[in-house]
Amino acid sequence: MIDLSHTENQINCVTNFQDLVTTPFHEEMNAICWKRNLIGDFSEIIKKVEVNGNIATLDQEQLIELQLSEQGQLARKILLNDLNVLKSHGADPTLNVIKNYERDDVFPxxxxxxxxxxxxxxxxxxxxxxxxxxxxxxDILPNSQATQKILVPEIRDELKKLYQGSEEGFESFLTEYFFDLHYLAKPKANPINLGVGHLWKLATDYPKSKVLPCIHRAPNEKIGQNRLLLIC
Known part of the structure; x- marks a missing residue:
């Protein structure tokens, strides 16, 4: 279940792929969800994929070649369909089996x-x-429940110590190293979990966008449980 009790008009739910890709973002709404209850055994596909590092990418040919049970085949059919409809839409989807992402400890x-x-x-x-x-x-987070990290005085002071350059170049430094893309949840914020099986469209930050970009984060994985994620 998706908890939509604190969305502040941020999320619009649709019932098919066509509505997902054609419904425009507007005002506070910067996330669209195609709610689905998927059938099939997706865990079987994960078990068939060897993950040597942190992440393994599964292409369509590899997916088709997997020897699967009837439930695994049902899951594969859904994955292939999602990949194909997104490609037809002009997207470049990637299917990943994820142990975990690399943690960034360069700037503690x-x-x-x-x-x-x-x-x-x-x-x-x-x-x-x-x-x-x-x-x-x-998870995603309503924009009103977040603060851009570079605007937090204590963090900004630390970034200036790290920068050690002229004042006029500071903002460019923040953008160049992607510091301006990150946010802190405000006290009593209510992150919204995206759930399993639902296909989401999230707004990005690009020139002349009419809505705020959707703030999101990857989850902390459970030890011993890999994730199966499509993203583009």
């Missing part, structure tokens, strides 16, 4: 990994699509 006071609340940026109008088929799922 300011991690910039995907476990931090952040927004995606693009130079062209484009949306982020994602679906968790198995394992822990991502």
């Amino acid at each position: 006071f300011f991690p910039t990994d995907v476990y931090s609340f952040h927004v995606d940026r693009s130079t062209i109008p484009v949306d982020t699509f994602l679906c968790t088929y198995y394992g822990e799922s991502s």
Whole structure:
């Protein structure tokens, strides 16, 4: 179940792929969810994929070649369909089996990994699509419940110490190293979990966008339980 009790008009739910890709973002709404109850055994697919590092990418040919049970085949059919409809839409989806993402410890006071609340940026109008088929799922956060980290005085002071350059170049430094993309949840904020099986479209930060970008983060994975994630 998706808890939509604190969305502040942020989320719009649809019932099919066509509405997902054609419904525009507007005003506070910067996340659209195609709610689905998927059938099939997605965990079987994960078990068939060897993950040598932290993440293994599963392409369509590899997916088709997997020897699966009837329930695994049902799951594969859904994955192939999602990949194909997104490609037909012009997106470039990637299917990943994830143990965990790399943690960023370069700047201990300011991690910039995907476990931090952040927004995606693009130079062209484009949306982020994602679906968790198995394992822990991502969170999003209403923009009104977040503060851009670079605006927090204590963090800003630490960033200036790190920068050590002229005042006029500071803002460019923040953008160049993606510090401006990260956010802190305000006290009593209510993150919204995206759930399993639902295909989401999230607004990104790009020039002349009419809505605020959707703030989101990757979940902390459970030890011994890999995630199956489609993202583009």
